[in-house]
Amino acid sequence: MYVNQFLFLASVLFCIGVYGVIARKNAVLILMSIELILNSVNINLLTFALRNGSADGHTFALYIIAVAAAEVGVGLGLVLLVYRNKKTISVDDLSEMRG
Amino acid sequence: MSLFAKESEVLAPLATGWFLEHAWLIPVVPAIAFALIILIGKRLPMKGSELGVLSMVASLVLSAGAAYQWIQRVNSAAEEQFVTPVIKSWSWWQSGGLDFGIGQHIDGLSIVVLFVVAFISTLVQIYSLEYLRGDRRYTHFFAALTLFSGGMLAMVLADNMILFLLGWEIMGLCSFLLIGHWWEEDANSRAALKAFFTVRVGDIGLLVGISMLYFSANEWTQENLGVSGFSIRGISAWALSGEPNSTVIMIAAIALFIASIGKSGQFPLHTWLPDAMAGPTPVSSLLHSSTMVVAGVFLVARLYPVFFVGLDILGSGGNLIMIIGGITIVISAALAFVQNDIKRVLAYSTVSQLGYMMLGLGAGAWLPAVFHIFTHAFFKACLFLGAGSISHSASHHSFDMKRDMGGLRKVMPITFSTWIISTLALCGVFPFSGFFSKDEIIDNVGNNGYNTFMIIGLLGAFMTAAYMTRATYLTFFGEPRGASAGDSSHAAHDVHATPDAHATHDSHGPHESGLLITVPLMILSVLALGSGFLNATPFGESWERMKLWVEPRAVEVVDATYSGGPGESLIVNLPSAEESHSKSVCGSATPETGVCFAPQLQHAKFKWSKAMISMVIVFLGIAISWILSVLLFTRRDPRLVGLTQRVKVLGLGHNFLVNKYYLDHLYEKVIVHSIAHPISRAAYWFNQNILDGILHGFAKSTRTISDWVYKNVDQRVVDSTVNNSATFTKSVGTAAQPTQSGKVSQYGALLFSAAAIAALVLVIINT
Numbered sequence: 001m002y003v004n005q006f007l008f009l010a011s012v013l014f015c016i017g018v019y020g021v022i023a024r025k026n027a028v029l030i031l032m033s034i035e036l037i038l039n040s041v042n043i044n045l046l047t048f049a050l051r052n053g054s055a056d057g058h059t060f061a062l063y064i065i066a067v068a069a070a071e072v073g074v075g076l077g078l079v080l081l082v083y084r085n086k087k088t089i090s091v092d093d094l095s096e097m098r099g
Numbered sequence: 100m101s102l103f104a105k106e107s108e109v110l111a112p113l114a115t116g117w118f119l120e121h122a123w124l125i126p127v128v129p130a131i132a133f134a135l136i137i138l139i140g141k142r143l144p145m146k147g148s149e150l151g152v153l154s155m156v157a158s159l160v161l162s163a164g165a166a167y168q169w170i171q172r173v174n175s176a177a178e179e180q181f182v183t184p185v186i187k188s189w190s191w192w193q194s195g196g197l198d199f200g201i202g203q204h205i206d207g208l209s210i211v212v213l214f215v216v217a218f219i220s221t222l223v224q225i226y227s228l229e230y231l232r233g234d235r236r237y238t239h240f241f242a243a244l245t246l247f248s249g250g251m252l253a254m255v256l257a258d259n260m261i262l263f264l265l266g267w268e269i270m271g272l273c274s275f276l277l278i279g280h281w282w283e284e285d286a287n288s289r290a291a292l293k294a295f296f297t298v299r300v301g302d303i304g305l306l307v308g309i310s311m312l313y314f315s316a317n318e319w320t321q322e323n324l325g326v327s328g329f330s331i332r333g334i335s336a337w338a339l340s341g342e343p344n345s346t347v348i349m350i351a352a353i354a355l356f357i358a359s360i361g362k363s364g365q366f367p368l369h370t371w372l373p374d375a376m377a378g379p380t381p382v383s384s385l386l387h388s389s390t391m392v393v394a395g396v397f398l399v400a401r402l403y404p405v406f407f408v409g410l411d412i413l414g415s416g417g418n419l420i421m422i423i424g425g426i427t428i429v430i431s432a433a434l435a436f437v438q439n440d441i442k443r444v445l446a447y448s449t450v451s452q453l454g455y456m457m458l459g460l461g462a463g464a465w466l467p468a469v470f471h472i473f474t475h476a477f478f479k480a481c482l483f484l485g486a487g488s489i490s491h492s493a494s495h496h497s498f499d500m501k502r503d504m505g506g507l508r509k510v511m512p513i514t515f516s517t518w519i520i521s522t523l524a525l526c527g528v529f530p531f532s533g534f535f536s537k538d539e540i541i542d543n544v545g546n547n548g549y550n551t552f553m554i555i556g557l558l559g560a561f562m563t564a565a566y567m568t569r570a571t572y573l574t575f576f577g578e579p580r581g582a583s584a585g586d587s588s589h590a591a592h593d594v595h596a597t598p599d600a601h602a603t604h605d606s607h608g609p610h611e612s613g614l615l616i617t618v619p620l621m622i623l624s625v626l627a628l629g630s631g632f633l634n635a636t637p638f639g640e641s642w643e644r645m646k647l648w649v650e651p652r653a654v655e656v657v658d659a660t661y662s663g664g665p666g667e668s669l670i671v672n673l674p675s676a677e678e679s680h681s682k683s684v685c686g687s688a689t690p691e692t693g694v695c696f697a698p699q700l701q702h703a704k705f706k707w708s709k710a711m712i713s714m715v716i717v718f719l720g721i722a723i724s725w726i727l728s729v730l731l732f733t734r735r736d737p738r739l740v741g742l743t744q745r746v747k748v749l750g751l752g753h754n755f756l757v758n759k760y761y762l763d764h765l766y767e768k769v770i771v772h773s774i775a776h777p778i779s780r781a782a783y784w785f786n787q788n789i790l791d792g793i794l795h796g797f798a799k800s801t802r803t804i805s806d807w808v809y810k811n812v813d814q815r816v817v818d819s820t821v822n823n824s825a826t827f828t829k830s831v832g833t834a835a836q837p838t839q840s841g842k843v844s845q846y847g848a849l850l851f852s853a854a855a856i857a858a859l860v861l862v863i864i865n866t
Contacts (some may be wrong), residue, residue: 021847030843091843098841 006047013040027082027089031075038068114175118164119185122256123203125161125213126266129154129220145228147586151241152224155248159217162210169210171590172359173648181654181696186332188258195330197327204258204331207649208400208469212393213256215476219389220248220546222619225853226484227381229615230491234379240280244385247273250534251390255397259329260309263401267305267362270391271298277386278378290377297371301361305398308355312405315347323694331401335696341689345408347843352409355398356419363395363453366427368760372450376442376498380487383442387449388480393472398457400469403460407698413463413547421544423556427454430561437756440498441486442572448525449479451559455540456550463700464543466634466650467536473645474532474630476526481623485518488616489574493609500573501732503581507574510609513617515575517624522571526564526717532631538713539636539703546703554730564720572728579609636705651697653685710747 013036020033042061049057083089132154140147169185176182188202203209224244231240250273254266279291309329314339317328323340326333338348359365364372372392376383386392399406399420410418417425431450438444452475459468490498493511497503508515524531527538537560545553613615634645685695838849 018847018851022844022851024844030847094843095841098839 003047003051005013006043010040010043010047013043025090025092027079027091028076028082030091031079033069034075038064059091105390108701114168115185116164116168116171116174118161119168119172119205120187120215120806122161122165122185122205122209123187125158125165125217126249126252126257128157128161129245129252133242133246133249136238136245140238140242146241147238148224148228148241151245152221152228154245155217155221155224158248159214159221160254162217165205166210166214166569169205169207170648171687173207179652179654181652184209184332186258188326188330191261199261200259200327200329201262202258203256205256205582205650208397208651209256211469211473211645211649212366212389212397213252215473216248216251216389218257219476219480220244220385222622223381223385223484226384226616226619227379227486229613230381231379236353238278240277240379242577243273243276243280244382247277247385247390251394254394258331259327260312260331260334261329263331263398264305264309265396267358267394268302271295271302271362272396274298274375274391277382278375280379280382281377281595284377287377290371290374294371294375297368298361301358301368301395304354304357304361308358308829309727310791311347311354312722313352315343315351333698335404336694338402338408339685339695339698343408347403348409350409352406355402356410356423359395359398359457360383361395362398363392363457364427364450365395365423365453365457366430367762369431369450370428373443373446376440376446380442380483383446384480384483384487384786387446387483389476390546392449392453393476396453396460396468396472399457399460400465400472403465404525404696406460407463410461412461412698413700415548417549418461419553420457421549421552422461424454424457424459424461425552427451428458428555428559428563432559432566432758435562435566438754439501441489441500441504441570442483442498444484444500444566445479445482448482448563448567451563452479452525452537453455455537455556455559458544458556459540462540462549462552463547464540465700466702467539469649470634470645471536471540473633474524474536477520477623478531478533478627480776481517481521481620481627482525484616485514485521485618486622488514488612488620491616497581499581500570501580504574505577506579508576511611513611517617517620517627518571518575520624521627522567524631526567526721527560527713528717529626529714530635532629534710535631535635535637538710539634539705541713542703542709543701545709547701557713560713561716561720564717565724568721568724569728572725573732575632576728597609603610637707637710637762646702650700653695653697653699655693655695657687661828682733709763749771 017033017036018038020036021030024030024033042064045057045061045064047057048059049055079089082094086093088094129151132150136147136150136508140150143149172185173182184204184206186202186204188200191199191201193199224241227240227244231237234240234244247270250266250269252266254263254270257266275295278294279288282288282291312334315328316334319337319340319342320326320328320330320333324330324333324336328334328337337343361368372387374385376435378386406412406420410420412418413422428451431447431454435444435447437453438447452471456471456475459465459471486498489504489511491509493504493507520531524533527533541553541556541560544556632642635642664721685697685699838845841844
């Protein structure tokens with residue numbers, strides 16, 4: 001089994017995700033980028049789970065999918081509320097937390 | 100081997116039984132009953148009194164069983180065999196290498212006193228059911244009464260001095276509670292305090308004595324008997340072993356005797372006893388007949404070897420115990436003549452009779468003294484309960500003979516006849532019980548060579564007969580006076596009881612008391628008449644039961660081994676058979692082959708001629724006193740009435756007696772003032788000048804120091820540290836401020852670069 005390809009795919013996905021989080025202004029797209037990062041981690045976990053023949057990685061992956069679903073739910077809820085109050089979802093306009 | 104066989108032929112194994120082995124239950128039952136009465140007594144149908152009565156009945160049954168089995172044990176012993184006490188001991192607590200035991204020591208003496216205490220307590224509790232009916236603190240009264248008996252029982256069967264002290268102190272506490280039962284009246288609580296503190300003066304002697312005995316005897320007893328220096332058995336053997344230093348044991352004996360003086364109301368600490376009459380009459384009865392005051396006599400009888408050796412009993416000349424006993428007999432009997440309160444007459448009579456017991460113990464008449472405890476308990480309890488019966492039913496709670504009594508023999512036939520029987524017993528008229536015990540004491544005192552004290556004893560007998568005749572005449576003969584004549588107008592009600600004690604009691608004229616009161620009286624009067632026959636010396640050896648059962652045999656005991664283990668009986672056995680037939684060396688020389696537990700004492704041969712002398716003296720006392728009483732109180736003979744006012748010398752004497760030899764003045768005005776007042780003044784001066792000076796100086800220096808600390812330590816060190824850390828934090832915060840841009844993407848970039856650096860570091864570390 002070629003572990004390299006899977007790991008390469010995962011790292012590419014991870015980098016795309018990180019780029020999305022840092023560079024995108026749209027809050028929904030940032031959430032999607034976070035999903036990408038989480039799924040690249042899932043791929044990593046599954047790769048090593050298959051290679052080592054243990055069920056731990058699968059369990060973790062399932063767990064992460066469940067948490068990610070919840071996280072997206074909460075995240076989209078936040079975005080919806082922000083849009084109602086500010087009429088924008090651009091994160092650059094939401095800089096009230098500046099110290 | 101043959102020697103061993105021979106010895107076991109001589110020695111019969113001693114019988115024992117359940118009641119002897121479990122005698123420790125006797126005080127435990129009242130103790131439990133006390134706790135129950137306190138906890139749930141008020142909710143019970145009879146307000147807790149039934150628990151008290153039941154527990155005393157149980158104790159009585161247990162003591163009677165133990166007495167029966169003890170007699171069997173004595174009967175199973177050989178002629179000259181030492182009847183081993185039934186001893187059980189457990190470890191109570193340990194501290195610093197000292198082992199404080201708890202346990203029972205059952206021998207003839209404990210059996211007699213246990214039985215008497217349980218018996219009198221039972222009757223007194225039954226009597227109290229009626230006497231205190233409707234009292235405000237009915238439940239508490241029974242609780243204290245039960246604990247009181249429990250304390251005495253524990254003290255009597257104690258196997259060591261620590262338990263003895265415990266019982267002794269429980270009694271001291273309960274006597275305080277009971278004497279001050281009606282504490283609403285100032286006089287009663289004062290009497291309770293006086294009793295408590297006077298006895299405490301003596302108690303110090305007990306503590307000193309116990310400690311001295313422990314530290315001087317412990318080594319010997321551990322080595323030879325395997326018991327601690329608190330053990331009564333160990334102390335007894337040690338005292339007779341020829342081991343103790345004569346000065347040490349003398350001081351220990353004197354210290355213990357001071358405790359006896361306090362508890363047993365001997366001169367000069369007898370002043371609390373008459374005041375203790377402030378308590379309810381059943382309490383006086385219990386206190387004066389079988390418990391409390393007997394405790395002091397019991398202490399001397401229990402540790403007799405210590406006193407025997409320490410105070411040189413049977414030596415030439417008098418010793419401290421005899422002198423105190425002799426003085427007490429005469430002075431308290433003299434005081435009884437000037438009392439108008441019937442209970443006070445009886446109180447002084449008790450003091451005087453306790454003097455007889457002490458005299459007997461001091462003169463080497465151990466058995467007669469113990470026998471006198473036994474007989475005295477019955478007739479004195481009967482007299483006190485009789486006085487209570489009179490005040491309860493005839494004189495509206497007054498105890499004043501001159502004002503509220505007189506002519507009661509017709510209305511109270513049962514009280515009258517029991518009173519007469521007990522009075523005759525107290526005076527020592529043949530064949531009443533007092534004759535057998537008191538006469539034996541006087542006889543033995545003379546027989547041991549103390550003629551002066553024998554004369555004092557006879558004088559005491561004369562005075563006893565005279566004052567009891569006076570009291571009897573004033574109470575039961577002549578014309579009714581005051582309350583007993585149906586006159587309830589004057590305020591006798593303020594004398595001894597709380598108002599609610601009267602509420603249930605209607606105030607019609609004098610009448611006989613109810614069955615709960617008269618039945619105990621009748622039982623006690625039968626014993627006052629009959630108990631003397633247990634040791635009736637005039638009828639020969641076979642009647643001397645008490646001597647056989649109670650007196651410890653003065654034989655040397657060898658191979659005294661302790662079988663060990665908690666709860667195990669001590670087995671002391673195998674006296675040397677050859678020596679037992681010769682005269683015992685116990686008490687007179689150092690035992691060579693074993694240990695002694697009792698000194699060898701002699702018994703006077705009874706002679707009718709000697710008895711007749713004392714009988715004549717007693718009858719003379721009764722006759723003279725009767726004639727004088729008739730002349731003085733009924734005929735109002737002008738030659739006698741007001742004699743003390745007319746003749747100056749007699750007036751002075753009368754005053755001297757009325758003021759109780761000014762002893763109370765001496766104690767309160769002279770001793771307390773001269774000691775306590777300078778002490779308090781000195782303490783005040785010390786307080787003002789030295790303590791306050793130290794305090795002020797200390798405060799001043801503390802202030803100076805704290806000022807310096809404030810300026811230097813607090814301001815400079817502590818505050819500057821705090822300020823500097825705050826400043827540092829502030830500058831760091833200012834420096835880091837730009838990173839807080841509020842832009843989420845910037846935060847994300849920081850987060851991921853930090854994660855990337857951390858990952859790099861991890862990779863570098865792991866490779």
